Amino acid sequence: MWYSRAVAEEPAEKERSGADGAVERERPVAGAAPGARGRLVFAVLAALVALLVALGVFAGLPARWAPVDVPAAIVMLSEIAAMVTLLRWSPRSGLVVRATSGLLLAVGLTLIALLVWTGAWLYGVYGPIGKGGALLYFFVAALALPYLVVVPAARLLWIGAKKRA
Amino acid sequence: MTPRALARLLGAWLALLVVSAIAVARWAALAPVPPSERLVVATEWRNGEKSSRRVRPPEPGDDAPDGTAVLEVGVAEAPLLARSPFFELGLVPGLDGVRASLGGRTAVVTVDDLLREQGYDRASGFASGQLTMGADRELVLARLGEQLGVSARDVAQRATLRRVRFERRVPRAKPAPRVTAEVLDPAAVRAAVKGAGEYLARGQDDRGRYRYLVNALENKTIAGYNLPRHAGATFFMAQAAGLLGDARLRWAVLMAAGYLRKEAMGACGPYTCVIDDGEANAGSAALAVIAFTELVRRQLDDSFVHEVRLLAAFLRSLQRPDGELMHEYDRAKGRPIDVQRLYFSGEAALALARAHRVTGDPADLEASKRLLARLVGTGWSFFGSRYYWGEEHWTCQAMAELWDRAPNEDALTFCLRWHAYQQKLQYDATDSPMDAEGAFGFGSFVSPRLTPASSRGEAGAATLAALRAARPSDPAVGPLQREIDRAVAFVMRHQFTPGPTHLFADPIAVQGGVPGSSVDWTVRMDYPQHAGSMMVRWLELRERAPNPP
Numbered sequence: 001m002w003y004s005r006a007v008a009e010e011p012a013e014k015e016r017s018g019a020d021g022a023v024e025r026e027r028p029v030a031g032a033a034p035g036a037r038g039r040l041v042f043a044v045l046a047a048l049v050a051l052l053v054a055l056g057v058f059a060g061l062p063a064r065w066a067p068v069d070v071p072a073a074i075v076m077l078s079e080i081a082a083m084v085t086l087l088r089w090s091p092r093s094g095l096v097v098r099a100t101s102g103l104l105l106a107v108g109l110t111l112i113a114l115l116v117w118t119g120a121w122l123y124g125v126y127g128p129i130g131k132g133g134a135l136l137y138f139f140v141a142a143l144a145l146p147y148l149v150v151v152p153a154a155r156l157l158w159i160g161a162k163k164r165a
Numbered sequence: 166m167t168p169r170a171l172a173r174l175l176g177a178w179l180a181l182l183v184v185s186a187i188a189v190a191r192w193a194a195l196a197p198v199p200p201s202e203r204l205v206v207a208t209e210w211r212n213g214e215k216s217s218r219r220v221r222p223p224e225p226g227d228d229a230p231d232g233t234a235v236l237e238v239g240v241a242e243a244p245l246l247a248r249s250p251f252f253e254l255g256l257v258p259g260l261d262g263v264r265a266s267l268g269g270r271t272a273v274v275t276v277d278d279l280l281r282e283q284g285y286d287r288a289s290g291f292a293s294g295q296l297t298m299g300a301d302r303e304l305v306l307a308r309l310g311e312q313l314g315v316s317a318r319d320v321a322q323r324a325t326l327r328r329v330r331f332e333r334r335v336p337r338a339k340p341a342p343r344v345t346a347e348v349l350d351p352a353a354v355r356a357a358v359k360g361a362g363e364y365l366a367r368g369q370d371d372r373g374r375y376r377y378l379v380n381a382l383e384n385k386t387i388a389g390y391n392l393p394r395h396a397g398a399t400f401f402m403a404q405a406a407g408l409l410g411d412a413r414l415r416w417a418v419l420m421a422a423g424y425l426r427k428e429a430m431g432a433c434g435p436y437t438c439v440i441d442d443g444e445a446n447a448g449s450a451a452l453a454v455i456a457f458t459e460l461v462r463r464q465l466d467d468s469f470v471h472e473v474r475l476l477a478a479f480l481r482s483l484q485r486p487d488g489e490l491m492h493e494y495d496r497a498k499g500r501p502i503d504v505q506r507l508y509f510s511g512e513a514a515l516a517l518a519r520a521h522r523v524t525g526d527p528a529d530l531e532a533s534k535r536l537l538a539r540l541v542g543t544g545w546s547f548f549g550s551r552y553y554w555g556e557e558h559w560t561c562q563a564m565a566e567l568w569d570r571a572p573n574e575d576a577l578t579f580c581l582r583w584h585a586y587q588q589k590l591q592y593d594a595t596d597s598p599m600d601a602e603g604a605f606g607f608g609s610f611v612s613p614r615l616t617p618a619s620s621r622g623e624a625g626a627a628t629l630a631a632l633r634a635a636r637p638s639d640p641a642v643g644p645l646q647r648e649i650d651r652a653v654a655f656v657m658r659h660q661f662t663p664g665p666t667h668l669f670a671d672p673i674a675v676q677g678g679v680p681g682s683s684v685d686w687t688v689r690m691d692y693p694q695h696a697g698s699m700m701v702r703w704l705e706l707r708e709r710a711p712n713p714p
Binding site: 098109112113117119121122123124125126153156157159160 | 167168171175178185186187189190191192193194243251254328597610
């Protein structure tokens with residue numbers, strides 16, 4: 001299995017016995033691959049984001065429209081690349097993870113900004129846009145937030161912490 | 166990235182987003198125009214057509230004009246983007262028009278222009294095209310281009326567009342008091358029932374058929390007919406004729422029922438059914454039974470008991486062991502087809518309950534009870550069924566119809582839940598810039614339809630009658646009464662009584678009609694039917710309890 005090989009190849013934290021007999025953990029040196037568990041978690045999340053974007057845009061939306069479809073396709077491919085990179089770690093993987101995370105975060109923040117601006121414009125035109133309309137916007141934004149903002153932000157923090165370590 | 170850097174990035178983004186969103190909302194909002202700077206569009210209308218127009222500055226007396234021109238005064242303005250979909254959604258239906266400026270010239274498309282050309286809620290459709298939203302951009306740009314002497318494309322690319330909120334002032338018009346739930350008056354509701362009935366009667370042909378779909382502006386009948394809707398309209402006509410004791414309506418309903426009896430009934434194997442375009446189904450038969458039983462109950466014509474017996478037998482023959490009905494019938498093979506269509510089971514449950522009242526046949530009562538139990542029980546039992554509802558207006562009328570003979574507490578609870586859900590969707594005065602108070606919907610971008618308000622009000626009144634019989638002091642009584650009052654008031658405000666007559670080719674022909682919405686001025690025969698039936702039920706409730714909570 002590709003993912004089990006990825007886990008097996010991970011240079012795991014090594015244990016060694018100190019002079020007093022206590023077990024010490026050897027921290028990974030700078031530039032080393034991040035922990036296998038972390039990589040697996042973020043790889044699964046990347047796959048989930050790619051799947052949700054695919055379902056949400058290409059199966060859920062009734063019409064094809066380039067301003068939505070093209071960014072969605074880019075995000076999907078980028079998340080698949082992030083997933084593969086996380087599972088098959090190489091010296092350049094950190095860069096790829098940072099780039100894909102930055103892209104996803106930028107798309108997420110842009111999407112939420114567009115939703116908020118659209119809501120603001122509709123509020124300007126229609127005044128109170130109805131309880132249902134306001135709730136709909138809130139839920140769309142709330143649904144996008146975990147996958148398009150929280151996930152890439154967490155990934156950036158995680159990879160940043162590994163780099164600093 | 167460090168946590169601090171990320172926090173800074175997100176914080177800056179959030180601050181920028183809040184400021185920019187406030188700026189966008191303020192930019193798009195209407196700004197009042199000082200009275201001396203307002204745009205006044207004075208239009209002479211002849212038989213619904215524009216005969217002359219003058220765009221001018223305000224003059225003394227514009228507030229109460231006594232000439233022959235209808236004035237539309239631009240009281241507020243805002244920028245309007247020419248790009249789609251901002252243009253389409255940038256105009257509030259029925260309230261906003263457009264002003265275009267290009268090369269020192271000005272062109273105006275007013276609200277009356279857009280209503281006359283049915284340009285609102287036309288841009289894009291969803292729900293299989295039944296719901297449309299957005300102003301017709303191509304139409305507006307074309308009309309502006311004609312006035313400016315340029316193409317629609319030039320208007321879109323070069324003109325400066327403004328959204329204009331217009332107020333209409335009709336010469337010598339007496340301002341009618343706004344109908345609201347708080348001031349609903351039985352005499353006015355009776356007049357509205359009469360108006361709806363007279364609208365349907367006025368359009369009947371010599372076979373007893375109504376006008377199915379009418380473009381009210383042109384007074385043109387659009388091709389097509391539908392027997393279940395004919396039967397539904399006949400049900401209302403019987404209610405109205407009985408309630409009002411009106412000889413003209415009585416004649417009209419007997420003509421309409423006669424058409425069903427003579428031209429629409431035929432053989433379905435060993436049974437008698439209603440045949441619509443060669444096909445037979447439960448819905449047509451059920452609505453015919455509902456209409457015929459009303460004729461009998463209102464003592465308009467007892468002879469229809471015979472047809473009620475025949476059609477009720479057909480409906481019973483479609484029932485499955487679990488109570489559900491098979492909705493279609495294969496006449497060639499002489500057997501039912503086990504498919505289910507929207508409304509049909511609720512209609513059949515009501516039909517059988519009403520049939521039992523005039524035939525006394527216990528089989529009708531039993532079939533109705535089983536069907537209702539299925540509709541409110543296993544037929545609507547799934548995780549999430551409290552949050553997702555079908556169209557239950559016939560089901561709840563069936564529940565109420567059965568209440569004195571076979572009360573079903575589960576069905577009453579089901580209907581109360583459905584109405585509690587609907588009450589959450591009912592607009593209050595601040596939910597929409599349009600005149601939507603009392604309507605039902607999810608947002609402000611589509612003008613609320615009148616018929617959903619009518620059918621919910623109709624079912625609400627039936628449910629309230631059953632609830633009062635079961636538990637007069639139930640806490641749901643007050644909210645239900647308020648829901649119905651608001652729905653009745655909403656529909657009455659939009660009924661053509663007589664409406665903006667200057668836009669109609671023949672205002673008398675469509676007087677009393679109930680349109681699709683405040684900006685969709687087609688009248689299908691079931692629109693006045695549901696509106697009128699709701700009002701009849703409201704009046705009957707009021708007779709039983711003159712001082713509701």
